[in-house]
Amino acid sequence: MALRLRRGTDSERQLITPVEGELIYTTDTKLLYAGDGSTVGGTLVTGAGGGGSLSLNSLTDTDLTGASNNDVLTYVSASNKWEAISVPGVGVLTLNELSGVAVSSSPLNGDAVVFDGANWSSRPISDFFNEQQNYKINIAGDDSTIIVNTDNNNVTGNFFGNVTGDTAGTHTGAVVGNVTGNTAGVHTGNVTGDLTGATFGSHIGTVDGDLQGSVFGDDSTLIVDGINSTCNVLLARIESIVPYQANTPVTINNNNRTPLQVVSVTTGSPGGFPLTEFISVKGTLAAPQSAAANDIIGGWKITAWDNAAELGKAITIMAARLLSDAVITDTSPNSLASIVVSGGGSNTSSFDFYGNGEFKSPGAITPGVYADATARDAAITTPTAGMMAFVSDVSKFQGYDGSSWVNLN
Numbered sequence: 231m232a233l234r235l236r237r238g239t240d241s242e243r244q245l246i247t248p249v250e251g252e253l254i255y256t257t258d259t260k261l262l263y264a265g266d267g268s269t270v271g272g273t274l275v276t277g278a279g280g281g282g283s284l285s286l287n288s289l290t291d292t293d294l295t296g297a298s299n300n301d302v303l304t305y306v307s308a309s310n311k312w313e314a315i316s317v318p319g320v321g322v323l324t325l326n327e328l329s330g331v332a333v334s335s336s337p338l339n340g341d342a343v344v345f346d347g348a349n350w351s352s353r354p355i356s357d358f359f360n361e362q363q364n365y366k367i368n369i370a371g372d373d374s375t376i377i378v379n380t381d382n383n384n385v386t387g388n389f390f391g392n393v394t395g396d397t398a399g400t401h402t403g404a405v406v407g408n409v410t411g412n413t414a415g416v417h418t419g420n421v422t423g424d425l426t427g428a429t430f431g432s433h434i435g436t437v438d439g440d441l442q443g444s445v446f447g448d449d450s451t452l453i454v455d456g457i458n459s460t461c462n463v464l465l466a467r468i469e470s471i472v473p474y475q476a477n478t479p480v481t482i483n484n485n486n487r488t489p490l491q492v493v494s495v496t497t498g499s500p501g502g503f504p505l506t507e508f509i510s511v512k513g514t515l516a517a518p519q520s521a522a523a524n525d526i527i528g529g530w531k532i533t534a535w536d537n538a539a540e541l542g543k544a545i546t547i548m549a550a551r552l553l554s555d556a557v558i559t560d561t562s563p564n565s566l567a568s569i570v571v572s573g574g575g576s577n578t579s580s581f582d583f584y585g586n587g588e589f590k591s592p593g594a595i596t597p598g599v600y601a602d603a604t605a606r607d608a609a610i611t612t613p614t615a616g617m618m619a620f621v622s623d624v625s626k627f628q629g630y631d632g633s634s635w636v637n638l639n
Contacts, residue, residue: 235262244271388419523556527565546571553585596620597627606635 248265263272297314445454494504533542
């Protein structure tokens with residue numbers, strides 16, 4: 231005679247609380263549950279229906295004592311059970327536990343694991359950066375200041391060493407070393423070393439050294455032509471300066487017929503007035519020699535241009551010369567200044583002014599000539615003693631004695 235248990239679907243089972251010892255069989259899941267008088271739906275009977283338990287704790291061949299996160303079930307033949315064990319390769323491990331990774335005996339902070347095509351090994355992060363490779367990274371200083379900013383292509387900081395290649399953008403800081411390449415943009419700071427290449431932008435500061443190349447104004451006008459060695463100066467109404475060549479004069483061209491003007495400041499006292507000084511050096515600048523008595527020190531010449539000869543014809547020359555008894559060691563040695571004026575052909579006339587106040591003329595001296603005394607007094611309103619004039623209506627040379635004009639002949 232067959233024994234039939236209480237039965238129903240699994241959902242129906244969960245609506246009742248079987249009494250203690252009462253068995254319930256679910257027709258859809260094929261599982262057997264036993265009642266304890268308090269558990270809704272009863273408790274699953276281990277192994278019932280061949281479906282096993284719904285939790286590991288219900289398995290008689292499983293030991294979960296001391297189980298931790300990331301443990302796995304491993305069969306242990308000594309206990310004939312499945313136990314929770316930490317297995318290499320699963321969970322949080324150290325690199326030394328990985329058979330395919332070779333870690334140096336003393337890895338440094340910041341080292342990384344790199345695959346070289348055959349093995350994994352720990353190496354410094356600096357080994358990742360190879361030559362002739364492109365990297366887009368920001369570089370920050372110890373104070374977290376961005377030195378290299380890839381977002382706006384700016385470099386802020388000091389360079390120590392040589393810079394080779396074109397630079398563009400904004401750089402703030404000193405460059406110590408040579409710069410080879412074109413520079414475009416704004417650089418604020420000192421450059422110590424050679425700069426080879428074109429520079430685009432403004433330079434504010436002192437240049438101590440040689441500059442080679444062309445210089446342009448803000449309006450793109452060529453000021454210094456480095457190719458043809460010319461200098462075009464647009465200051466003081468000067469249009470150009472002919473390039474310097476050895477043993478040839480430096481020529482200032484002024485096509486506007488305006489005077490060349492030098493403005494300076496004076497104190498009004500004998501020792502405080504501005505002057506233009508011409509220093510004459512005998513020998514060479516590298517090995518100068520002292521001037522000697524009778525030496526012609528220098529001069530000033532006015533010439534007239536001749537198209538046919540393509541040279542200037544001397545009209546007037548002023549020369550400064552030391553006298554034969556000049557003492558070179560004196561602050562003001564004895565000297566004279568001569569004005570040599572063209573007399574036509576090969577003739578010249580020299581007017582000499584000596585340091586002792588003496589004046590010599592090679593020809594006649596003509597004082598001021600006036601038609602009469604009225605014209606004389608109109609021209610010379612404040613005469614001083616020693617002045618001389620010639621009055622035509624009386625045909626007399628006259629001199630002023632300090633109080634009146636008197637006839638000298």
